Amino acid sequence: MIEFRDVHKSFGSLEVLKGINLKIEKGQVVTLIGPSGSGKSTILRCMNLLERPTSGQVLIAGKDITAPKTDIQGIRKNIGMVFQHFNLFPHMTVMENMTYAPIRVNKLSKDQAEQKAMELLKLVGLTEKAQSYPGKLSGGQKQRIAIARALAMEPEIMLFDEPTSALDPEMVKEVLEVIKGLAHTGITMALVTHEMGFAREVSDRVCFIDNGLIVEDADPAEFFSHPKSERAQNFLDMVL
Ligand SMILES: Nc1ncnc2c1ncn2[C@@H]1O[C@H](COP(=O)(O)OP(=O)(O)OP(=O)(O)O)[C@@H](O)[C@H]1O
Secondary structure, X not given: OEEEEEEEEEEOOEEEEEEEEEEEOOOOEXXXXXXXXXXXXXXXXXXXXXXXXXXXXXXXXXXXXXXXXXOHHHHHOOEEEEOOOOOOOOXXXXXXXXXXXXXXXXXXXXXXXXXXXXXXXXXXXXXXXXOOOHHHOOHHHHHHHHHHHHHOOOOOEEEXXXXXXXXXXXXXHHHHHHHHHHOOOOOEEEEEOOOHHHHHHHOOEEEEEEOOEEEEEEOHHHHHHOOOOHHHHHHHHHHO
C-alpha cells in the first residue's frame, strides 16, 4: 500500500533521510519511533508529499507519487492525516469542519455529508458537540474531531504525526482509544508517536529511526524486549 524506495530528503545541506526503504501492506499498523530529529515526521510527510523527497520513490497502491505530473490532490483524498496541533477551522462548527471537504471534494450532498459526520461523531463519542465551535472543546475532544474529520473522506490510509504530544496527560488516553479502535479495521495506518505502550500494544510493526535511517523494522514484542541494535537499546533505556 505504501512503499519507499531509497528515499532521501535534504533541507539545504542537512540530509534528514538517508535512504529509506519501507513497505507497509494494506491494513497494517506501523509505528515510527526514535530520537527527536531523527526524521520520523519527515518520513510520514513524504507519504503524502507534504515533503517531496530529494531522491528516491514513494509508491501508494503501486503508483509512484513522486513521478512528474502525479495527481497529488487525487492521491491525498485517499490519505487522511492527523497532526499534533489539530488544525480545525476555528470559525466553523464541528459539523461544518467535518462536512467541508466531503461536500467540496467528494461531492457528497449536504445531507449525506452530515449523516456521515454524525456516524463518525458517534464513533469518537462526541455527537453532542456537532454544533460547537472548536474553541469550546478540550484538546482531547479537538483531536478526536480531527480524527473523525479525516475519516469523513473515507481514506484508505491514515497518517498520525504525534497525535497526543500536545495534549494534557489526562486526555491522551481518550485519543489513543479512538486510534486503537481504528487499528486493524482495514485502514492502513502509519504513526509517529512517543507513546511506547501504545506502539507495543497496537502496532503490527515498529520501525526504529535514527539519524535518517530505519535501524530496526521489527515485531513490537520482539523489539521492546530484545532490540537488536545498541542504538535502539540506548533509546529504550531512556524512554521506558
Ligand atoms: N521544513 C524544514 N526545514 C528545515 N529543516 C527541517 C524541516 N523539517 C524538518 N527539518 C529538520 O529535519 C530533521 C528531522 O526532523 P523530523 O521532524 O522529521 O524529526 P522527528 O524525528 O520527527 O523529530 P521529533 O520527534 O522531534 O518531532 C530535524 O533536524 C529538523 O530540524
